[in-house]
Amino acid sequence: MATGTAVSLKHVRKTYQLAEPVHALDGVDLEIPEGSYTAIMGPSGSGKSTLMNLVGCLDTPTDGTVVVGGQDVGDLDDRERTTLRGTTVGFVFQTFNLMPRLTALENVALPQLFQGISRGERNDRARELLERVGLGDRMDHMPNELSGGQRQRVALARALVNDPTIVLADEPSGNLDTETEADVLDLFDEFHDAGTTMLVVTHERHVASRAERIVHLLDGQIERIEELDGSETSPRSSAGQTTGHDRDHGHDHDPDHDERTGPASGANG
Amino acid sequence: MRPLEFGRLAWRSIGSHRLRSALTTLGIIIGIAAVIAFVTLGASLQAGLLGDISPDDQRNLYGWAADPDTEGGPLAGAQPVFTQDDLERVDELEDVDAAYGYMPISTQALAYDGELTPQSDALIAAGPPYIRPATIDEGRQFEMGEREAVINPAVAGQFEENVSVGDELTIVRQGGEQTSVTVVGITDSSEGLSPFEGFEPSPRVYVPTDPYYTEEVDGIGAGFEDGEAAEDEAGEAEPADDDNDEPATAEDARFLAIVVEAPSADEGDIDQARDSALAVLESGDSDASELLGDDLEITMQTSTELLQQLQDVLDLLQNFIVGIAAISLVVGSIGIANIMLVSVTERTREIGIMKAVGAQNRDVLGLFLTEAVVLGIIGAILGTVLGLAVGYAGAWYIDIPLVYPYEYVALAVAVGILVGVLSGLYPAWRAARTDPIDALRYE
Ligand SMILES: Nc1ncnc2c1ncn2[C@@H]1O[C@H](COP(=O)(O)OP(=O)(O)OP(=O)(O)O)[C@@H](O)[C@H]1O
Ligand SMILES: [Mg+2]
Numbered sequence: 001m002a003t004g005t006a007v008s009l010k011h012v013r014k015t016y017q018l019a020e021p022v023h024a025l026d027g028v029d030l031e032i033p034e035g036s037y038t039a040i041m042g043p044s045g046s047g048k049s050t051l052m053n054l055v056g057c058l059d060t061p062t063d064g065t066v067v068v069g070g071q072d073v074g075d076l077d078d079r080e081r082t083t084l085r086g087t088t089v090g091f092v093f094q095t096f097n098l099m100p101r102l103t104a105l106e107n108v109a110l111p112q113l114f115q116g117i118s119r120g121e122r123n124d125r126a127r128e129l130l131e132r133v134g135l136g137d138r139m140d141h142m143p144n145e146l147s148g149g150q151r152q153r154v155a156l157a158r159a160l161v162n163d164p165t166i167v168l169a170d171e172p173s174g175n176l177d178t179e180t181e182a183d184v185l186d187l188f189d190e191f192h193d194a195g196t197t198m199l200v201v202t203h204e205r206h207v208a209s210r211a212e213r214i215v216h217l218l219d220g221q222i223e224r225i226e227e228l229d230g231s232e233t234s235p236r237s238s239a240g241q242t243t244g245h246d247r248d249h250g251h252d253h254d255p256d257h258d259e260r261t262g263p264a265s266g267a268n269g
Numbered sequence: 270m271r272p273l274e275f276g277r278l279a280w281r282s283i284g285s286h287r288l289r290s291a292l293t294t295l296g297i298i299i300g301i302a303a304v305i306a307f308v309t310l311g312a313s314l315q316a317g318l319l320g321d322i323s324p325d326d327q328r329n330l331y332g333w334a335a336d337p338d339t340e341g342g343p344l345a346g347a348q349p350v351f352t353q354d355d356l357e358r359v360d361e362l363e364d365v366d367a368a369y370g371y372m373p374i375s376t377q378a379l380a381y382d383g384e385l386t387p388q389s390d391a392l393i394a395a396g397p398p399y400i401r402p403a404t405i406d407e408g409r410q411f412e413m414g415e416r417e418a419v420i421n422p423a424v425a426g427q428f429e430e431n432v433s434v435g436d437e438l439t440i441v442r443q444g445g446e447q448t449s450v451t452v453v454g455i456t457d458s459s460e461g462l463s464p465f466e467g468f469e470p471s472p473r474v475y476v477p478t479d480p481y482y483t484e485e486v487d488g489i490g491a492g493f494e495d496g497e498a499a500e501d502e503a504g505e506a507e508p509a510d511d512d513n514d515e516p517a518t519a520e521d522a523r524f525l526a527i528v529v530e531a532p533s534a535d536e537g538d539i540d541q542a543r544d545s546a547l548a549v550l551e552s553g554d555s556d557a558s559e560l561l562g563d564d565l566e567i568t569m570q571t572s573t574e575l576l577q578q579l580q581d582v583l584d585l586l587q588n589f590i591v592g593i594a595a596i597s598l599v600v601g602s603i604g605i606a607n608i609m610l611v612s613v614t615e616r617t618r619e620i621g622i623m624k625a626v627g628a629q630n631r632d633v634l635g636l637f638l639t640e641a642v643v644l645g646i647i648g649a650i651l652g653t654v655l656g657l658a659v660g661y662a663g664a665w666y667i668d669i670p671l672v673y674p675y676e677y678v679a680l681a682v683a684v685g686i687l688v689g690v691l692s693g694l695y696p697a698w699r700a701a702r703t704d705p706i707d708a709l710r711y712e
Contacts, residue, residue: 058625059706079629086627097622097709101285111626113274158626 006069006166006197007032007055013063014050014220024050025061026220034165037188037198039208042217048201049094051217052170055199057085069165086114090159092169094201096151098143098158104130104150105139108157115162129157133187149180156187166197173207185210272639279640282612283647290644293608296601297648297688298655301681303594305656308677310663311587317669318468318576325401327534328366330543331464332550332569333526334561343464343575348565349523352556353483355549359529364545366532369396370524371465372482379474380439380447381428391424391472392440394482398530400454400475404462408434408454413477418450423459423472438474448484450476464575465526483522523556529569543569598684601648602692609641609696613703620700621708634701641693642686649685653678 007030014025025047032038032055040048053059054066057073060081066073069088073081085091098107108126109119117125130139133153143151152172159167169188173181185207192198200211208214209228216223283290331343339346351370359368374392378385397410400419411417418438425432432438436452456462459470466473527550531542550557550567561567613620620633628636657673664671 053706056625058709082624082627082629085625091625093625093709097618097625099619099622101281101619110623114623114627114629114632116271119274162627 004034004070005031005067006034006036007199008067009051009054009064010067011064012051012054012061012066014047014054014059015062023220025054027064028220028222030215030222032197032199034197035192035195036213037192037211038200039211039214040199040201040217041203041205041208041214042223046217047220048217049170050220052091052168052199052201055166056089056091056168057081058091086111087162088165090162090164090167092152092155092159092167092172094171094174096143096155098151098154100143103140103142104135104146104154107143107154108161111158111161125161126157129160130154133157134183149176149184152176152180152184153187156184160191164196166199167191169198169200171201171203173202173204181207272635275635275639276643278636279643282616282640283643286612289608290647293604294601294644294648294651296597296604297645297685298601298652300594300596300598300601301649301652301684302656302659303597304591305653305674305677305681306659306663307587307590307594308674309657309660309672311583312672312674313660313664313669314583314667315580316672318579324534325403326463326572328531328539328542328571329463330529330531330539330546330569330571331371331526331575332529332546332567334557334565334567336564337566337568338564342467342579343570344526347525348560349525350557350560350565350567351524351527351550353479353522353524355555355557356524356527358549358555359527359546362542362545362549364532364538364541366530366542367396367398368527368529368546369398370478370482370522371395371399371463371526371528372478372524373465374482375443376440377443377445378441379424379427379472380441381432381436382430384428385441386427388472391474392481393466393473393475394478395475395528396478399462399528400456401462404456404458405454406457408452411453411475411477414479415477416448416450416480417453417477419454419456419475420452421456421459421473421475423470424474425455427472440474448481450474450481463528464572478522478524482524527569539571598688602688604692605641605644605648605689606692606696608644609637609693610699612640613637613696613700616700617703617708617711620703621705621711624703624705625709630701633703634697637697637700638690638693641697642689645685645687645689645692646682647685648688649682652685653681656681 009028009030012025012028012030013023016022016024028047028051040051042048050059054061054073055068057068057076060066060074068084071080071084073084076084098104099110102110105123105126108129109122112122112125127136127139130136133156135150135153135157138146138150141150143154146154156169156172159169167188172184172188176184188198188200189210198211200207202208212228214226214228216226333344333347334350335344335346335348349372353370356368356370359365362368372394373390374394375390376388376392379388379391380386397413400410402410405419406422408419411419420432420438424438432452432455434452434455437449438452439447439449441447456475459472461468461471461473462475527546529542529546531539533539547567547569549555551561552558557567623633623636657678660673661671
């Protein structure tokens, strides 16, 4: 199944021209194979969300190319990019981003509305997905009548409604308790097993450890890529050893703390 | 995405801001209601006027002599110029079915069964055809030369006891002398029978010119005989025969107006009757022509033509009011545009979400445009209903038949859509242009 490349980034740079130029991404090269499960880690402000937005066709790079589903996002016009993110990509936002005035069912069905699918068909599909994420009894609730975990699951169901080949999740478990988090991660495993390419941003080691590999970002650059079968590639030779150290102590420390301080101390040392 | 889906979502968002939406549409409601109400009233007023022209009145030509510069309706500035002789000559014309004189006669009072009611302008002398058969409710036309009268319901009901056909009425003349008259008919309505009378209901007694008018002229003639002063007082307006030595007779009676009946209401027939009648009256042979000149010309028009002038004034007034009402529509559109702009800003995040999950620019544009149009249509429909209700109440109040200007209802809805599109276009365009990344970041 995992033969081609789902996402490919070449020399991707994203620069914000403020008083001083901010390089949110500073020359990123990354290949994500079809059907793979990749976690992205890195301290706050390292460019994780920027990367996700590029892969999710919400944004375009300042430099370099982003190829999603075989198409160069930079070459697409606004309409084509919208179609691509409507059909190929399913995005789960950290902040849920549900429509406040629509029910859970309508929220899940929304992406299909823009694909011109009939109401009946849409609702059937949305119901099926909500059942699958365990919200069969909350379909007609408004987002503000749902708990954080339930909202997250609605957002997840919505991301899957158009059968995307790539699912992007930006800190999907940030607001969840351990049990709900486990449920969501189990669902990710399920999608992955079904052949979907998974790309998950997280601060937490145990979330990332579900993936096949972890991409560590630092200051807009890939610090190293950690294959969870043991091997490791590190574009920055200086950072290589420090991260190995991190991994050993991952269970003893607060993982969040670990992620934020680890690479920094590595750079210092 | 289908229009129906747009509509459903637009309705959702309007429904979640009920008060705001209601206030927004108020401008449109008031604007459209004002236009519809005035147009309804205008149309009803016109129908009320035109409806008073019965089909068998449409072949009548009403003529009078006045200074051509005189402005105003029928009989404005009219002078009595037509003699019995003139009328007879017109009557004999081939193109004319009938011609007779018309003369309002001043009175003091009407009396019935010993009961006296003051009445100054109820008496109208005319020819028998003036009482068109269709307007008679009971009885028949009066006959020329008989002391008979047709009265209208306002007169019949004026006395303690209702006057009915066959009863005797007493007319107290301006000078005080009394004549009696037998009621031979009662009309079906108290409104005027011709544009000469005006259409508003008022008590009227219709009598034959002979003897009622000719008799009066005889009286005046008698007065002239007695004193020279009377003649001076009479002045130009009271034309006397050239030969002052002879007493005035029935032949000298001059009528204020002439009614010429064309053979049919057909335009050709009417024009022919008019041309022939005018030719006779303006020729040197007629008595009227002696008095005609630069400042006294004969006007001869049908009821419809006479009302046309009134209608023109009415139209002008109506256009003016509708123009003012239209301004409130403009204000209403600005209101919708304003609220849509607020709505777009407020829902920036929602727009971002929709675009992130695959909404195209045109979907977002359509969504917001639909919302504005729905507001416009709601405003138009409520405004139309309100306008029709006000028009109905107004028509009822001034007692005219109600005419609903249906084409304006369609127009109002079209205007509502247009207002929605125009006022929604810019906000919707702004919404469509929103960058999803910025929108999702928007707090
Ligand atoms: N619109 C923007 N304008 C200017 N700078 C921006 C903008 N968006 C992001 N940045 C900058 O780009 C950098 C990367 O931001 P990004 O949101 O990708 O970080 P992140 O890794 O997702 O952080 P976090 O873990 O806190 O979510 C940050 O330094 C941020 O300040
Ligand atoms: Mg982020």
